[in-house]
Amino acid sequence: MPTVPFRAIRALAIILAVSAAATGCATPAGVSPSASPAAEPSPTPSPSPSAVERIAAPLPYVDASCAELLSTASLASGFAVPVAALEVVENIYLSGSDGPLRFALRQLGGIECEWSNGEPIIANFGPNPRYVGVTLRVLPGAEDRWQYFSDYYSVEGAEQAYCGETAEPTSCLINALVADDWVELELQAAASVIGDGSNAEAVTRRLYDEFVAALSAAPASSAEWSPPTGTIPLSSECAQFVSPADAAAIIGLPVYFDGMDGGASLVAASWANSGGSPCFWAHSPEEPAGVFVSWLPGGEWAWMEQQRPGSYEAVAVPGLLPDDAAWLDCPASTGDCALDLIVGHNWIQIALSRDDADKPAVLEQLAAKVVESIRG
Known part of the structure; x- marks a missing residue:
């Protein structure tokens, strides 16, 4: 039986398990910059990553680094093992995606920081x-989204x-509205490595209080x-890219579109506010x-940051202009494939x-329809 892509399962199964979120977010607003140039009919090969000029990434809405928001001393006293700041946040437990939407929070000026012992947070x-x-994460200007979470x-x-202290590892999560900003702090650790004689709940509270004061x-x-x-x-609708009829013709089976918004959570709110809540195509609900x-309006900067040299194959897709690109990623370790446009x-x-x-052939056909739909 066909399955939802591994990337989607990994992100959304985990987000539901940790945040106990069901479904639903308000319809997001799209990006509305100036109009695009006219499309060209012939395929254009994707440029090499080194040949593309970088686009400046969004900066946080406050002028403070992760180290300034949570001190090394407080983190050191909280655990019996060393933890260090990660240059790139690896905790996708609540990030919702390892594709475009992983960057939605940052595009909105949000904050995302992680300190860990270097172990991956996910196993099997x-x-x-x-x-x-x-x-820790902060979504600025999220009072309306918080209200949905609060009501839910x-x-x-x-x-x-x-704080779920009955299982190992212990996981503690605080969500709060501070002024009009949504703040989230998550701690995960085995009880045996919680430091200074405290329990996980006490350490989480202490770190949260320090962070909010600094913020x-x-x-x-x-x-x-x-x-x-x-x-x-772009709009927030999946059908803007490929119609159900075209998708069915390419895939070879009837399809309908369904949303995947991750439920009532800070991450789902960042998806909605960015205008890119994801979706999947299904033959039936079962x-x-x-x-x-998934998509991130105006997210070219994020793709440039995400690229791993040597991991992608450039492909030519009809309708691409010189500033556009298409890259195929089919890691043998998962058996899945993705095409980034x-x-x-x-x-x-x-x-x-x-x-x-x-x-690869199916993805390239779908990509051609996407380009045709976007450029008209």
């Missing part, structure tokens, strides 16, 4: 008992705190980010078609997991 689709670490979970006041005192950033000139506006689509400065990813499909 579940918590890694050897992982020790803290992840019947939160009293401006904070929800949870409240941090000066606002003067930098404002906007998509590059010429970014093509039988997914193995196609997962940069069209009009937007990042769209189509992931495919079908044992009965010629994955």
Whole structure:
């Protein structure tokens, strides 16, 4: 039976397990920059990563680094093993995606920091008992999204705190509205490595209080980010890329589109606010078609940051302009395939997991329809 792509399963199964979120977020607003140039009919090969000029990444909405928001001394006293700041946040437990939407929070000026002992947080689709670490996130200007979360979970006041100390590893999570910003702090560690004689709940509370105090005192950033000139506006609808009829003709089976928003969570709120909530194509509610689509409007900067040299194969897709690109990623370790498109400065990813499909060929056909639909 066809399956939802591994990338989607990994991200969304984990997000549901940890945040106990069901479904639903308000319809997001799309990016609305200036109009795109006219399309050209012939395929254009993707440029090499080194030949592409980098686009400046968005900066956090406050002028403070992760180290300034949570001190090394406090982290050291919280655990009996060393933890260190990660240059790139690896905790995708609550990030919702390892594709375009992993960068939605940062595109909105949000904050994302992680300190860990270097172990991966995920092992066999579940918590890694050897992982020790803290992840914090902030979504600015999220009062409306918080209200949805608060109503969904019947939160009293401006904070929800949870600590599951009956299982190993212990996982503690605080969600709160601070002014009009949504703050989330997650701690995960085995009880045996919680330091200074405290329990996980006490350490989580202490770190959270220090972080919120530092955040409240941090000066606002003067930098404002906007998509590059010429970014093509996208909507929040999956059908904007490929119609159900065209998708069915390419995949070889009837399909319908279904949303995947990750439920009531900070991450789902960042997806909605960025205008890129993901979706999958299915034959029926019980039988997914193995196609997962996600996108980040104006997210070319994120794709440039995400690229791993030597991991992608450049492909020619009809309709691409010289500033566009298409890259195929089919790691043998998973059996899945994904095609990443940069069209009009937007990042769209189509992931495919079908044992009965010629994955690269199917993805390239879908990509051609996507380019045709976006450029008209």
